[in-house]
Amino acid sequence: MSKILKIRNVGDYSQWVGHTDTHPLVSVIDYAEVSPVRHCLNNYSVYGIFFHDEANIDLAYGCGKYDYKEGTVICVAPGQIGGKEDNGELVNLTGWALLFHPDLLQGTALEKHIREYSFFDYRVNEALHMTDEEHDILVSLMRQIKDELQKKHDALQDAILVGYIELMLNFCQRFYNRQFITRKLVNSDMLMKFDQLLRDYYEEKIQLTSGMPTVQYCADKLCMSANYFGDLIKKMTGDTASNYIRQDLIQRVKNELASGASISQVAYELGFEYPQHLSRMFKKFCGYTPTDYLRQIQKKPGC
Template structure:
């Protein structure tokens, strides 16, 4: 039976590491100050942003393992499980952790917008690899939050801390955007695999039992979280993954119509539940109905 550390509050993790918190809802931990530490497999009830400078450990998160080397950031959200089960081994870590309870966001704009930071749902093998400059920015932000937490609490402190948290998240987003760009070659390889996956899906007639392919299906087959996959496709093509799938399907619709098949036959063949669904998607993407498209074909 796995021994899981339940982190309902930031203090649960701090107590485990022997770190004293200054705030009930926010914790900034400098791993160098609490090392050596024992591993823990954590069930999170809080948000966490973890980065280690250098460590030789395998961490399990969701369905993937991650070999932590130098300068990697992992973000977790309430309801997720991650880390490594305590096996009695002690490890020396340098790096930082920022944990914050959802309650600190109450009433702040970030309470509503935090769901837009899709990297909280990335898999562990989709972690952010920092450049030296990015690493220094993170360290500087952690030190500033820690310094603020050590000040006497006043009515503005929580607002200032939430401002810092938002800044950390925006830098995470910027650095991920940079990573998507620097991994363009890898991304173009994924695009080719995406195209090949769609082609095989229809050639193997999976649409007849599963319907039109979904982003989740494609991401799973390419061993990615749907969020990371969607963000990567958006960066690579300027379009959403779901739109990319729709465009692919519509191209197949046009090919079938051009070969003389009826709209009903095409809808059946390509996995649409009803011909109206095909017509609606076609009109939305092409600006005309399949019937109008067929009329045009017959006149050309």
């Protein structure tokens, strides 16, 4: 069984790599100052942002593996497991780590919306790949936080630290948005795979036992986390993945109705438990009922 290091607070990780903290809730580690270090497979109860300037490490994250390359940022949140099991090997690393405990955020605006940074729930193979400019920005912020931690603690220090952390998270979000755009060709291929997945779902009659396809189902089939998949579809289409699935379903309903099937038949064929459920969803998206659509089908073929 794998030995897992429990990171209950920032000091647990700092102690492992040989770093001395000056704040109980925040730690900034310059790996060049503590290397060489041993690997560890971690169970996090803190937030963490990690990147290495020179790395080629086979990391575990959840049930998967990831080849951790230079210029890659990995973000972890409480409840996640990641890293590499300690095999006694010592590795020389350059780069940075920022760890902060959720208690630091108590009573702050960031506490309320930190989960909106969906990249904390991305899988490692969906990590951020920085440009040189982006790397320099994050290093600069790491140095500023480190400098602040070396100052004498006062009534404003925690607020300043939270401000720096929020700024870093916003930059990470900006960089991820850039990554979605620069990978446009790969992403467009993913959209085609998404469409094919929906076609296969109904052709294989999966809806008869499992109902409407879910975002989680589609993300799993496409080997993505639900958050990354949802963000990717939103960037590409301007709409949520769940709405994309529903719009696809609405078009299928229209096609079936136009071919002469009854509302009850369509509801059964597409996996609705009751025809009323189909009617409610149809009206919500189209603004009128399937019955209205049948009446107007010759005059108004679309909603």
